[in-house]
Amino acid sequence: MAHPLYPNLLSPLNLGFTTLPNRVVMGAMHLGWETQPGGHERLAAFYAERARGGVGLIVTGGIAPNAEGCLAEPGSQLATAAEIRNHSAVVRAVHAEGAKICMQILHAGRYARHRRAVAPSALQAPINISKPAALTAEQIERQIFDFVRCARVARQAGYDGVEIMGSEGYLINQFLAPRTNQRTDAWGGGFEQRARFALALVERIRAAAGPDFIIIFRLSMLDLVDQGSTWEEIALLARWLEQAGVTLINTGIGWHEARVPTIAACVPRAAFAWVTARLKGTVSVPLVASNRINMPEVAEAVLAEGQADLVSLARPLLADPDFIAKAATGRTHLINTCVACNQACLDHIFGGRTASCLVNPRAGHETEYPLTLAPRPRRLAVVGAGPAGLAFAVTAARRGHTVTLYEQADQIGGQLNMAVRIPGKEEFAETLRYFRHQLDLLGVTVHLKMPATAALLEKGPFDEIVIATGVNPRHLEIAGADHPCVLTYADLLVRQQPVGPRVAIIGAGGIGVDVALFLTEPPPTGEPNRERFLKRWAIDISGTRPGGLKAEPPRQPRPMRRVYLLQRKPGKIGASLGQTTGWIARQELHHRQVIQFNKVTYEAIDDQGLHIRRRGERVCLEVDHVIVCAGQEPCRNLARELEARGLAVRLIGGADQVAELDAKRAVAQGFVLAMEM
Numbered sequence: 001m002a003h004p005l006y007p008n009l010l011s012p013l014n015l016g017f018t019t020l021p022n023r024v025v026m027g028a029m030h031l032g033w034e035t036q037p038g039g040h041e042r043l044a045a046f047y048a049e050r051a052r053g054g055v056g057l058i059v060t061g062g063i064a065p066n067a068e069g070c071l072a073e074p075g076s077q078l079a080t081a082a083e084i085r086n087h088s089a090v091v092r093a094v095h096a097e098g099a100k101i102c103m104q105i106l107h108a109g110r111y112a113r114h115r116r117a118v119a120p121s122a123l124q125a126p127i128n129i130s131k132p133a134a135l136t137a138e139q140i141e142r143q144i145f146d147f148v149r150c151a152r153v154a155r156q157a158g159y160d161g162v163e164i165m166g167s168e169g170y171l172i173n174q175f176l177a178p179r180t181n182q183r184t185d186a187w188g189g190g191f192e193q194r195a196r197f198a199l200a201l202v203e204r205i206r207a208a209a210g211p212d213f214i215i216i217f218r219l220s221m222l223d224l225v226d227q228g229s230t231w232e233e234i235a236l237l238a239r240w241l242e243q244a245g246v247t248l249i250n251t252g253i254g255w256h257e258a259r260v261p262t263i264a265a266c267v268p269r270a271a272f273a274w275v276t277a278r279l280k281g282t283v284s285v286p287l288v289a290s291n292r293i294n295m296p297e298v299a300e301a302v303l304a305e306g307q308a309d310l311v312s313l314a315r316p317l318l319a320d321p322d323f324i325a326k327a328a329t330g331r332t333h334l335i336n337t338c339v340a341c342n343q344a345c346l347d348h349i350f351g352g353r354t355a356s357c358l359v360n361p362r363a364g365h366e367t368e369y370p371l372t373l374a375p376r377p378r379r380l381a382v383v384g385a386g387p388a389g390l391a392f393a394v395t396a397a398r399r400g401h402t403v404t405l406y407e408q409a410d411q412i413g414g415q416l417n418m419a420v421r422i423p424g425k426e427e428f429a430e431t432l433r434y435f436r437h438q439l440d441l442l443g444v445t446v447h448l449k450m451p452a453t454a455a456l457l458e459k460g461p462f463d464e465i466v467i468a469t470g471v472n473p474r475h476l477e478i479a480g481a482d483h484p485c486v487l488t489y490a491d492l493l494v495r496q497q498p499v500g501p502r503v504a505i506i507g508a509g510g511i512g513v514d515v516a517l518f519l520t521e522p523p524p525t526g527e528p529n530r531e532r533f534l535k536r537w538a539i540d541i542s543g544t545r546p547g548g549l550k551a552e553p554p555r556q557p558r559p560m561r562r563v564y565l566l567q568r569k570p571g572k573i574g575a576s577l578g579q580t581t582g583w584i585a586r587q588e589l590h591h592r593q594v595i596q597f598n599k600v601t602y603e604a605i606d607d608q609g610l611h612i613r614r615r616g617e618r619v620c621l622e623v624d625h626v627i628v629c630a631g632q633e634p635c636r637n638l639a640r641e642l643e644a645r646g647l648a649v650r651l652i653g654g655a656d657q658v659a660e661l662d663a664k665r666a667v668a669q670g671f672v673l674a675m676e677m
């Protein structure tokens with residue numbers, strides 16, 4: 001019988017030799033544990049928890065078929081039977097929970113960050129410092145041999161199948177596109193030659209692994225780079241892949257070197273499902289849609305509209321291992337939604353760290369923080385319902401403590417309430433929804449509009465007092481800092497004070513950039529978000545342009561305001577932003593014609609505007625408002641008062657440390673303290 005809420009998402013799929021319990025594929029994510037000591041035990045716990053939460057088919061992070069295919073050194077590869085033991089531990093853990101698991105085979109090609117990188121042609125990637133060596137014909141055969149060996153060993157390790165990573169600009173994709181394949185032998189030239197490598201892999205893996213082995217091919221359906229594949233080529237390749245024996249075709253969107261956002265928060269939900277839909281009817285194997293499908297209703301709509309047969313969720317399952325179980329039992333409101341920030345997952349991986357999740361810091365740390373009750377339940381007071389206080393309160397309550405949460409504002413959320421107002425950060429509203437329901441479910445006593453005093457907390461009775469009182473915007477120390485034209489970012493975003501058409505922003509950190517984007521956001525046109533997004537990034541939907549980008553760059557909008565974004569230090573504006581999303585913000589500032597000055601000295605503010613010194617000259621920026629985004633000061637008055645009364649307090653979040661504070665650190669700190677209490 002069809003599920004009453006999600007009849008498509010939660011319906012089984014018969015693959016002939018095996019049946020998947022639902023339409024969710026957990027997409028491949030690099031987690032960084034593969035090469036760490038004890039990493040496979042962590043991975044086993046991580047994947048087993050997702051399997052327990054209802055995922056039917058898991059795809060692991062990319063494993064290279066040989067040393068040259070590794071993304072970095074040391075990299076994770078599967079080449080010999082000696083490496084089976086670690087993989088088997090992961091497979092057994094997933095199978096014990098009743099799910100299936102495929103291993104992704106990823107050959108980095110020219111994206112490899114080491115000296116052994118190889119590629120179809122010796123062309124350096126714009127995002128890499130290493131230049132690859134061009135493969136000889138003999139070496140190409142060797143790569144194919146290694147892929148097949150990798151798949152065979154994966155089968156021996158117990159995997160139910162493999163996903164062949166043919167997208168995102170990695171080696172197979174490099175063979176497919178003229179951008180990276182300039183060969184003149186049998187592996188380059190016309191499309192048939194460029195596709196030979198991909199097809200040889202599938203044919204030979206199918207022959208080696210047998211008919212009852214899942215082979216997923218992650219096909220780059222939209223390269224988003226110049227000289228990429230044409231739609232005609234992509235559709236042709238899909239047909240050839242089907243003939244070669246693939247079980248499923250998964251969707252890949254955008255090469256890593258593409259300068260178009262594909263999974264960041266500014267990408268509307270399911271914004272690329274139309275690409276998968278375009279392939280429907282061309283092949284009869286099931287198709288998997290991907291990218292920014294982060295809630296069950298979004299996934300259900302993609303499937304109900306017939307855009308795909310399955311959906312791939314990667315980061316949403318990092319954020320909530322019980323995503324499917326919650327959807328299946330009518331508890332969608334309890335899902336901890338991925339907000340597409342990339343801050344604890346992709347930014348960590350690109351920075352050489354292990355992946356976790358901003359909204360779920362337990363992700364990747366399941367073995368360190370088992371879900372057990374506290375040995376000694378206590379009465380805990382938490383002051384401040386920002387990200388740190390909320391994370392502490394719900395984690396502590398989940399562990400059996402009795403928690404009372406005080407918040408002086410009339411709503412929970414603290415700085416998250418500002419984030420939701422920033423264009424592209426609206427997903428944080430889901431985090432607020434999640435916390436609201438968790439507080440309720442876990443029986444946390446919440447006092448809103450109640451500034452907790454030292455006397456009240458002393459009377460308690462509480463066993464522990466946790467101070468998460470957050471931060472206040474830093475006050476400027478220049479002449480005219482109290483001029484009526486001066487506002488803090490909180491005046492703008494929380495108190496919603498109006499500002500004029502000419503604005504100077506002091507401070508170009510994360511908040512200064514956010515404020516600049518907020519002030520220059522084009523007004524709604526009535527056009528759906530997806531269409532606006534596709535136009536903004538000049539994505540061709542006609543299928544006629546190789547790589548899927550329009551010939552003309554996107555048209556710049558008429559500036560909404562004249563906005564100056566200023567910083568004192570040298571270096572580029574927005575340098576402190578996350579590695580995987582900072583470039584989007586910088587492009588957007590440029591696109592919206594925000595005037596950016598570094599090496600500025602602030603001199604005074606008066607009726608004329610903001611007086612600065614720049615390049616040795618005094619200049620007056622004639623603006624209507626000056627918005628101060630110059631960092632924060634911790635709010636510790638209450639903590640000091642309590643300490644003066646001899647009460648011990650625990651400080652978390654901005655009240656503890658403001659330098660480089662962000663929601664990721666605040667949530668993680670609240671979570672860890674609650675797990676240790």
Ligand code: NAP
Pocket residue numbers: 474476477506507508509510511512514566567568569576577578629630631632659660661662663
């Ligand atoms: P921030 O990133 O530290 O930036 C504040 C900026 O103000 C500094 O870059 C500094 O630049 C300037 N400044 C500091 N003291 C000043 C003073 N006395 N007078 C004038 N300018 C001064 O802090 P934030 O923008 O408030 O952000 C707070 C935290 O949230 C940061 O950790 C940030 O990374 C995080 N956040 C992240 C994002 C994101 O997208 N990832 C978005 C929002 C916030 P100069 O000294 O060069 O002038």
Ligand code: SF4
Pocket residue numbers: 315316318319337338339340341342343344345346356357358359360
């Ligand atoms: Fe999603 Fe951000 Fe968590 Fe990554 S860190 S899974 S993008 S919420």
